[in-house]
Amino acid sequence: MSIEKVIVLEDDPIIRTNLENFLRRQRLDVASASTLAEARDFLGRDNFDLIFMDMRLPDGNALELLKELQTRPQRPLAVVMTGFGSVESAVDCMKNGAFDYLIKPFSTDQIEFTMRKAQEFTQLVKVNQFLTNEGEDSEHELIGRSPAMETLRALIRKVARTQATVLIQGESGTGKELVARAFFRESPRAAAPFIKMNCAAVPENLIESEFFGHEKGAFTGALNKREGRFELAHTGTILLDEISEISPAVQAKLLRVLQEREFERVGGNRTIKVDVRVIATTNRDLQQSVEKKEFRQDLYFRLNVVPVYVPSLRERRDDIPLLANEFMRRLGRKHGVHTKGFTDDALRTLSAHKWPGNVRELQNVVERAVIMCGENGLIEAEHLGLGLAVPPPDTAFSGSGDLLSMHEAEKRHIFTVLNVCKGSRVKAAKILDLSVRTLRNKLGLYNGTLVKPEDETETDAEDAEAAEK
Ligand SMILES: Nc1ncnc2c1ncn2[C@@H]1O[C@H](COP(=O)(O)OP(=O)(O)OP(=O)(O)O)[C@@H](O)[C@H]1O
Ligand SMILES: [Mg+2]
Known part of the structure; x- marks a missing residue:
């Protein structure tokens, strides 16, 4: 049973005794109080699941106690009992965290209904707490089978x-x-x-x-x-x-x-x-x-x-596949992506990486991969984004932001390299892995001209320079 211990706070002896007798017949553990002071005393000594409280008491108003209760992490549900004339104060109580209220005089049916509601509510709260803890526990599990x-x-x-x-x-x-x-x-x-x-x-x-x-x-x-x-x-x-x-x-x-x-x-x-x-x-x-x-x-x-x-991930590379698979499973669930596993290539890439950010970095990489991977649910090396530490260079885009054609990209790249090589076609050709002649032809094409005969002397000298290397 969810509710076991109850306080009845009521100064009218007849109402109090009737209510207590009813609750005891329900096999509840009942504490009897006729003043706020007595109720506070009980609350200070033990944890209660429920308190029935009359509004006007010899030593004050139950609203005070209700407000006090709200500051306690472990607090009983409160059911306020009030005379017919003061529905307003009952509303006040609900605003201050009361679970329910009963208007006097009330029947045993009404108490029974309130009790059933309270039982169900308490049960739900407990189940909910249990579930939350459950979820946290698996997230907090330490993964790894390496000796370290x-x-x-x-x-x-x-x-x-x-x-x-x-x-x-x-x-x-x-x-x-x-x-x-x-x-x-x-x-x-x-x-x-x-x-x-x-x-x-x-x-x-x-x-x-x-x-x-x-x-x-x-x-x-x-x-x-x-x-x-x-x-x-x-x-x-x-x-x-x-x-x-x-x-x-x-x-x-x-x-x-x-x-x-x-x-x-x-x-x-x-x-x-x-x-x-x-x-x-x-x-x-x-x-x-x-x-x-x-x-x-x-x-x-x-x-x-x-x-x-706590060892770095570099010191326990054996754990990388285990961690990666577990993160894939969790993050797949989080993002609603059906994942199957990593390709051998992807696992090799993960194992070779230096992981300066350790497990947190691995988790981030897997999260991105889960999002980027294809319909088949297989995570491939390219989904990991580890080879592309540097973003694609601006040279891949035109001034208006469009991606360049192969021809245009090649032309720009050739001019960039020539610039870096301070105009030396021999050095540029070497970096570009082209023959000097091919480079010269391409340059000629870009200028809209083929190589003119007057250039021959210069180009011969270049060819000679290239041949020496
Ligand atoms: N052995 C492990 N198994 C499962 N998850 C792990 C493991 N080690 C770390 N993680 C996860 O990696 C992330 C980073 O871990 P944590 O926050 O404990 O690192 P930290 O050492 O405290 O880092 P920092 O010094 O930056 O605070 C967390 O999401 C954690 O769940
Ligand atoms: Mg930390």
Whole structure:
């Protein structure tokens, strides 16, 4: 059953008892409250799935409680009960997130109907959450069977179950974030929050408040108090992505959190204690940053309890076909393209490429290929676009943007080469892989003339020069 725990908040003892009895007969776990204070007390101690609430209570209006509930990530569905005279306030409640309302007096049929609706709704939400997680899981799977990846996997399995701080280093696009998520997934904290903080993406002046939160009025624009990422990650894991990018001032504060697991919000003086597992990534060599005095050595030691190196794609070329096929499958589905596989030529091209952008680059190349490939679903070398690192030269187009004819393209190319060779037909002919005579004839043709007899001396000299080489 989706709904198990219910609070009945009602000050009229008759209505309250009747409702409670009905709900208990449905085998629900019912908590009974006649004031807002009592209801708050229950909510603070346990998670409830549903709350029935009367509007006017001895210690205030239920609307207050409803608004409070909306700020909680884990909140019960709220069913408001109101007298006939105040339909308006019921509407107000719906606007503030109530799930349903009942107008007093109500029959057991009406309660039953509301309960059924609530059960179905809760069930849908749960299924939906499950499906979303499911999708994410396969996307987050680490692909690779090369020795380097197997070693990495064994390390993850071993270290994930501890509380140790992990520092993940590797080139850009190698999968550091994915590895961080694997550490989280295989840890005892897998059911607790995983909070990511991209240190490079947050502007310097905001980073402290992102890390530690701030109190209301801490700085201009701080209209409300806000929890920082460390607070959100309490009992879970925090990923400090691109840790090399933080300033010395923030490095000092971070050191304290790593040592003491405590901090204060910006503009606050209450010390907040947290229990978090820290995972950091960097694509810069942190050791070098320490040597250059850009990164605190003590912080480096605190982070580098377990160093993890993610190999570049060049160091595990064996994995390229596996990765390429998996990306083809995923991206084919994404773009609605039916794909069959890669030709041998395409696979050879992929295996030979240098992959400066690592797995991310491979993923991009495969995505483009999936889009470019033909009806037969086969990805050929030309679909990869790897040979064409340089875009086609402007010389392929006329002044009005049309593509050139063969004859026109050849003529332009010949003049370009002649120019580069400062007019030497011998050098130009060599680059063009033509005989000097053929080149001369072509030039003559372009000028609308055949070679004139007076040119003979010059051309003889050229022929002689060419013959010498
Ligand atoms: N072993 C792998 N299996 C499957 N997908 C991978 C693998 N490694 C990386 N990827 C994919 O490649 C992309 C880049 O990975 P990720 O963001 O983890 O790299 P990164 O090392 O954090 O890069 P950067 O340093 O630029 O932040 C992601 O889409 C990720 O899913
Ligand atoms: Mg990253």
